[in-house]
Structure formats: structure tokens, C-alpha cells
Amino acid sequence: MKKCFEKVIFITLIAAWVFLLCGSVKCEDKVLARVGDQVITLEKFNKRISQIPPFFRQRLNTYEGKKEFLKKLIETKLFLKEALRLNLDKDPDVKARIEYSREQILANEYIKRQLINIKEEELRAYYDKHKKEFFQKEAVKLRYSVFKTEKEAKEALKKGSLKRRWAKWVERGQLPPKLEDVVFSLKTGEVSDVIKAGPRYYIAKVEEKREARQKGFSEVRNLIFAKLRQKKQATALKKLKKNTEIIINEELLKK
Template sequence: MNLLKKLVITATCAAFAIAMQPLRPAFSAETKPAETKAAAAPAKPADQKAQEPAKGSPTDVVAKVGNTPILRSELNRAEAILMKQNPPQQPLTPGQQQQVNDYLIEQLTSAELLYQAGLKVEIKDLDKQIDDKMSQGKARFPSPADFEKALKEQNLDEKLLREYTRKEIIVNNYVEKEIVPQVKVTDDEIKKFYDENLTKYFSKPAQVKASHILIGVDPKADAETRKKAKEKIDNILKEVKAGKDFAELAKANSTCPSSAKGGDLGTFGKGQMVKPFEDAAFALKTGEVSDVVETQFGYHIIKLTDKQEAQTAPLEEVKPKITEYLKGQKVQAKVQDYLKELKGKIKVEKLI
């Protein structure tokens, strides 16, 4: 379980790897930390300068964890990563910039607290683990030049990346040995999550794949125009039933843009098409062709090319994923509890 990228150190460790290995909970909507929502909020053009990196020397101390300083260079680097992941639509206001700074300093100090705690936990073959992780990171790039380019984009060099990787491994080791063993997920919790999210995550509604031929008619068309359109679609239906190629007839006659693809509409579920069309499509068997169907758009002939019945994944099939997700949620909660405890023992100072 690569917990680190789900925890507070995400913004600082192995920065280039964040973009390459984003991890998201298996059953949750993708969300952003509340503090980072400012990054997507609109701002007035007059505030353009507020989006620029914080001024001052890279060696300025912006926070302290015990006697360990957090430098402005680390804050600026973390901000660059955050802005790359969540590009703001407009420049940040001064207030939004302060929110981002506060959020990042909280992440950086929390990461340092976990790292200091992790130094007290035994870890084997640390250098080998670092070498392996560095090699894996490099292997994800097409060439050494691409790897170097990615480092420069994050204001990193290989030495600094190695140090971040070292910290990442130490924190992961701490979490795995000190926190994960305390977390248990019961069968009742798994069943409860399954039942409460059955429709949202574990059920797949019925879907069909269909093609159609449309002879479009304006809803305001007169009776004569409608009659001619109906006669045309009736004649096309005769050709379909006589064995002529449906796709070719669609290309030659259909007034729907799908005619370019032989009338192919792709896959759709209930509620995505107008009711008469939907009812006719779902009533067909794979390979069948409908009679003429009238809708507000005109007259259709529908051919069903595939049909998938509604499905529900059984609990036993999804149990491992649910277990992993719930365990991850509990681990995150435990980490936050430990951070509160650590902050009670080690002085944390915010200096900007």
C-alpha cells in the first residue's frame, strides 16, 4: 500500500512522480483539499501579481518543526506542484494566495513531523530501497534527457530528489509499521459500505448499442411534408428488410450527423434518448431492426447491434477493493490523530 501519496507528504516527496502516479480512492469522487479550492476560483485581473511565487530568499525560514527549518524554497516548490495539479483559471487574490500558503505550510510541517517520528523506527536496506525507487522513477521516462527535464521543471536535481525519496520511504515505513497494524476493517463495515453504495459503485444499468436511419421532420412541418418523409422512411425500411446494408442506407439517406458513421449512435442507457426512441431500442434483440419510430425529430429505423443487461457486482468480487479503500480511510484518520499527538510534543512554528 503506497500510503504516502494519500497522506500529507504528497506535495513534497518525489515531486515529478506525483504527476505520473496519481492515486485516488477506488470508490470516491475525485476531490481537492478545501484549502486548494482557491486555486480554481476566479480573481480580478488587478490581482495578477498575487499569483507569482512568494518573494524573498529561497533560504528564508517559513516554518520550524522543533529545530528543523522549512525553507521558502520548499514552499515555492510545493506551490509549483500544487498549481500544476490544479491550474487556476485566473490569478489568485492575495487572500487566496494566503490560503494556499497556509495549506502548504501545514502539509510541509506535517510531513516533517512524520519524518522525525519515522527516524525512530527501524528500517532495513534503506539505501537499496532508495536506489530501487530512483531507478523505477527514471524508467518511467523515455530517456535520461526527459528525466532531467522533469527534474528541472520541479526545481529539483537528482541529489535533492534522492533526499525526498529517502524521506518518503522513512515515512512510509513508519506508517506501515506503527499505524497500519492498528487498523482493522470488519465484515460488517464492508457489507454496510457495499449496501449503501450498491447503485453508485457496484451496479451497471442496462445499456444498448444501436444505429439508426433518420428522416428528419421539423415539428412545425405541414401534413404534406410529413407524409413525404413517412413515405421515404417506409421505402427505406423495405430496402432494409430486403437485405440491403443498413450502414450504407444510413450514409445515403439519414439526416442525422451519425450518417457519416453508418448511423452508429454508440452505447447508451435509459434516459439518454427521447422516450419513443428509447422504448423501441430497448425492446429489440441484438441484430433486430425496428419498424418506423416517430419522435419529435422525425422518423427513425433502429437497428440494435449490442445489448448489455443490468449487472450488479457480487459482494465477494468487490470485497478486496472495499477493504483496501476502507483501510486507507482509517489509516488517514489515524495519521491525523498521530499528527495531533506529535504536535503536542514537538513545537511547530509558522513564521509567515
């Protein structure tokens, strides 16, 4: 068993090396690895990589990344072979899960092909029409403490301690007017005097300041894409529901 496994690893290393040398040459028939009577071709290997989300796919741009991914494929083949030997594919529960996965894959593929066909012009048009939506207000990164009495606030100010150990960004319009006026007049690193706003007393420190500005298209492109995709999906779903009779047995669902 050990020798067999070592042989598989040896083939893996050689095949990965061939993969690096292949370059632009047509490699559909190149065998990257053999696992018993099964083969993993370079074409299938590349296809599997292309199906991985971009964020994770970038980790496979190196030799080590490809080798690790191939190792996982080999392990899957080994476990799959044993699962089939034990007829696990005939198990009702397993078959139900496979069918569920199949339905999810097909539904997602429909969404991907039919609903996410959003052109660059659409994204740009949305941005131009909704620029106010992407206007970044003036903001401060604020650290503050709240007190019930003025005496407590003054004692804390004298000691130079702020209870809140972390800071958060606050835009204009998010704070009570009296507190906001003082906070936005502070310089970076400056600590306020005791501020009375409503029934509470505050001490605030500004750690950073951010000027108001219009966000550029490139900054919000992905956000716009997500918005339009969600809108298209909702519209399509509404149409499908309208054209399909859907009956739900609420009483049975409650049991």
C-alpha cells in the first residue's frame, strides 16, 4: 500500500512538472495523474480549477498551489472508488443529497447564464443616475465615553481615560446635533471637554477625519453589479411564480 501511494505521489510530481512546461501547447490528452484505473487529464484538471471562485482560484497560480489541489483530487478519487465499491451511491439518503446538489447546480447555472448578463454600459448608467447613492459624507473615526452625570464625566476627563477602547466611523447626521457640532470641530487626536447632549454627558476623541467626496465608478462597480443582479433575479423569480401554480400545505408544514 505504501509503495502504491509513493508511486501515485511520484506520478503527481512528474505530471505537475509537465503541466508547467505545457504552456500554449494543446494538452487535452496529457495525463496528469493515474489513480488505479482512473486518470486525471490536464484538460479536466484545468476545468476543475476554472470552476473555483476567483478569490480561491488565485491561490492555485503557483506550482505548490496546483500540487496541493491535485493531491486533493487524488484523495477524492480514492475515497470515491471505495464509496462505489460499497454501493454508497445506492443509499437512499445519499441519492437524495446528490439530487439536491444537482438541482442547486442547475438552478445556479440558470441564474449565472440567464440573469447575470449585465453589460458594462448598464453598470455605468446606474452609477451616473444614482451618484448621490455613492456620495461619501464627511466622517470622523470617533472614540467616546458616555456618562450619567456631569461629575462622572469630569472625573474621567481629569484622569484622561475613555471607557470605549475601540473607535468607529461616524458620518454627519448620525449623532445628536449638540454632540455632532463639537465632534466635527475637533482636530485629529484632540479630546473634547464634557459635552451634554440630551440626558447624557460625553467625552469624545477624534482619531481620524475623512472629507466628503464622490466615490468613483471603479470603487463601487462590484456593488452596483450585485444590486442589478439581485434586481434581475427578483424580477425573474416574480415572473416564474406568476406563470407557475404553487400550492403549499401549511397545515402539513406546521406538523
